[in-house]
Amino acid sequence: MNYENEEFFAPGHGMCAGCAAPIIVKWVLKLAGPNTIVVNATGCLEVATTPYPRTAWRVPWLHVAFENAAAAASGVEAAAKAMGEKVNIIAFGGDGGTADIGFQALSGMVERGHNVLYVLYDNEAYMNTGIQRSGATPWGAWTTTSKVGKANPIGKMRPKKPIARIIAAHNAAYVATANPAIFNDFKKKVQKALNTEGARFLHVLSSCTTGWRHDPSKTVEIMRLATDTGLFPLYEIENGDIENMRITYKPKQFKPVEEYLKMQGRFRHLLKNPEYVKKLQDDIDAWWAKYGHHYQK
Amino acid sequence: MDVITRGGVITDPGNSVENKTGSWRVFKPVINYEMCIRCMICWQFCPEPAILKHEDEEIKKSTPAPKDALKRLPVVEIDYDYCKGCGICANECPVKAIDFVMEER
Numbered sequence: 001m002n003y004e005n006e007e008f009f010a011p012g013h014g015m016c017a018g019c020a021a022p023i024i025v026k027w028v029l030k031l032a033g034p035n036t037i038v039v040n041a042t043g044c045l046e047v048a049t050t051p052y053p054r055t056a057w058r059v060p061w062l063h064v065a066f067e068n069a070a071a072a073a074s075g076v077e078a079a080a081k082a083m084g085e086k087v088n089i090i091a092f093g094g095d096g097g098t099a100d101i102g103f104q105a106l107s108g109m110v111e112r113g114h115n116v117l118y119v120l121y122d123n124e125a126y127m128n129t130g131i132q133r134s135g136a137t138p139w140g141a142w143t144t145t146s147k148v149g150k151a152n153p154i155g156k157m158r159p160k161k162p163i164a165r166i167i168a169a170h171n172a173a174y175v176a177t178a179n180p181a182i183f184n185d186f187k188k189k190v191q192k193a194l195n196t197e198g199a200r201f202l203h204v205l206s207s208c209t210t211g212w213r214h215d216p217s218k219t220v221e222i223m224r225l226a227t228d229t230g231l232f233p234l235y236e237i238e239n240g241d242i243e244n245m246r247i248t249y250k251p252k253q254f255k256p257v258e259e260y261l262k263m264q265g266r267f268r269h270l271l272k273n274p275e276y277v278k279k280l281q282d283d284i285d286a287w288w289a290k291y292g293h294h295y296q297k
Numbered sequence: 298m299d300v301i302t303r304g305g306v307i308t309d310p311g312n313s314v315e316n317k318t319g320s321w322r323v324f325k326p327v328i329n330y331e332m333c334i335r336c337m338i339c340w341q342f343c344p345e346p347a348i349l350k351h352e353d354e355e356i357k358k359s360t361p362a363p364k365d366a367l368k369r370l371p372v373v374e375i376d377y378d379y380c381k382g383c384g385i386c387a388n389e390c391p392v393k394a395i396d397f398v399m400e401e402r
Contacts, residue, residue, distance in 0.1 A: 005352070010311035011345045012318055017381035022344040049313070052305060056313040183341060209383075217384030217397070220342050 013056035018216020041069030041097035070109035095136035123208035135161040171240030173198030181224035213265025322382035332394035335370035339386035
């Protein structure tokens with residue numbers, strides 16, 4: 001059955017205008033269909049979609065704490081299995097609830113091989129609590145806990161945690177990075193993840209108009225630039241075979257990283273110093289020099 | 298819901314539709330159907346979702362389109378009850394058929 005014309009995620013939720021997370025959620029649910037149970041870690045998505053007594057979810061939905069979405073999803077999966085029910089179990093978490101606070105629960109879920117699809121919508125900081133840095137915040141980003149000033153002209157001084165590769169190293173059945181702005185690739189990966197048995201993990205980029213400091217209308221444009229500059233590469237890894245990861249999308253012509261940086265307030269300070277921009281560009285070029293041959297048409 | 302259920306369970310799926318988030322809007326997208334090529338990109342990217350897709354044959358035929366051949370495709374309509382006015386649709390429209398104008402109330 002094709003449920004693409006149905007909405008399992010209702011309007012009237014409180015996500016910010018221009019937030020990318022609902023785009024991700026609505027498409028994952030459209031592709032999964034009604035036979036789905038969602039487990040949601042604490043974060044923007046959980047808080048803004050269910051101000052009691054209202055909910056934007058039209059599928060069974062379970063809210064858990066920040067750290068245990070993967071553990072709760074494991075339990076739901078085990079219960080469904082015991083009852084002999086075949087149902088999609090999907091966990092949603094932000095980057096804080098996935099790469100940092102919820103990491104050990106996720107690590108356990110993947111290691112035990114629960115038949116769950118975990119979707120990380122990565123807005124690259126703790127946006128719900130007011131833009132604090134997370135493990136997934138990229139190098140050079142301003143946040144309220146990586147402030148930019150005389151003592152620290154850079155912002156966050158550590159690189160982004162490569163969470164997709166870390167989860168793949170657990171021998172997950174399917175791991176992919178995806179970007180809703182590169183829509184066909186995103187859709188294909190969600191479908192592939194839904195049709196795979198075992199623990200699956202999707203790392204999806206999700207722009208945050210508030211935390212990235214950009215105009216809400218530019219959400220998709222900026223996310224597209226993240227991949228077209230080479231900064232957020234799209235790849236997939238099956239059964240933990242990191243050596244044979246497959247890059248699924250390569251821009252015809254890479255755009256300079258400035259184009260991505262200059263659209264966002266969180267990177268504004270980097271543009272004042274050409275060295276910082278060069279460092280980021282060099283990092284991107286080094287990544288593609290090292291892994292670019294993994295691209296397959 | 299008048300009674301708080303055990304465990305705070307919400308028993309009415311999707312009842313967020315009671316929140317008319319259209320009141321958040323400062324700018325308003327307006328579709329110019331004479332230009333709209335019905336590519337569905339706005340529908341695809343609307344985060345609310347506040348863009349409706351009409352498959353009804355009558356609506357398909359009666360809505361203006363730049364070419365008659367396009368009238369076999371579904372028609373999009375903005376649901377102003379919920380549209381928060383983010384402007385993604387206007388920004389992504391490949392033929393610039395969506396105007397983004399100041400909301401008047």
